[in-house]
Amino acid sequence: MRILRANGELIVVYLRVPPGKFQGYAKYLDPKNISQIEYGGQYLVKKAGRMGKSCEEWAKLVLESRKEQGLRVIVGLNSLAGNYTYKEIERACAEALSYRQFRLQCIRDLLKAKKSKKDAYNFTQEHEQIRQMDVYEQVVKNRIKGEKV
Numbered sequence: 207m208r209i210l211r212a213n214g215e216l217i218v219v220y221l222r223v224p225p226g227k228f229q230g231y232a233k234y235l236d237p238k239n240i241s242q243i244e245y246g247g248q249y250l251v252k253k254a255g256r257m258g259k260s261c262e263e264w265a266k267l268v269l270e271s272r273k274e275q276g277l278r279v280i281v282g283l284n285s286l287a288g289n290y291t292y293k294e295i296e297r298a299c300a301e302a303l304s305y306r307q308f309r310l311q312c313i314r315d316l317l318k319a320k321k322s323k324k325d326a327y328n329f330t331q332e333h334e335q336i337r338q339m340d341v342y343e344q345v346v347k348n349r350i351k352g353e354k355v
Contacts, residue, residue, distance in 0.1 A: 225274055242284070243277045250280040257287060258296030260303055268308045282310045290317050 207220045227246060242250065247269045255262030265283060268276040286295050298316040305312070
């Protein structure tokens with residue numbers, strides 16, 4: 207494709223590229239307007255690899271299995287770093303790899319499950335104000351016998 211000025215002067219020529227590949231000239235584009243997908247699959251996989259080996263492997267397999275549609279999935283994986291630590295994402299990717307699951311929703315579900323386990327209350331088993339179970343057992347036995355406590 208050729209882009210010309212009104213007077214016919216050639217500005218730039220874009221060549222045909224395979225599906226899933228993008229080209230552009232940085233001097234004509236505002237960096238804020240370049241989406242992550244335009245950087246390409248290899249860039250996105252390498253970016254995911256910064257979170258860990260399992261993340262990189264998961265991203266590679268997503269790209270192999272889903273081709274161009276996998277690019278948005280990998281962008282989503284990389285964006286999870288805003289809410290979770292690299293370690294958490296790495297564990298979720300490793301688990302998803304073991305299940306052979308290549309959907310972002312699977313990673314999100316695994317991360318939420320880990321977070322909810324972390325947020326669970328840790329109740330104290332022994333405390334001076336908590337009665338022992340044998341006290342409650344005695345109360346129940348006395349009630350059955352008809353005695354008042």
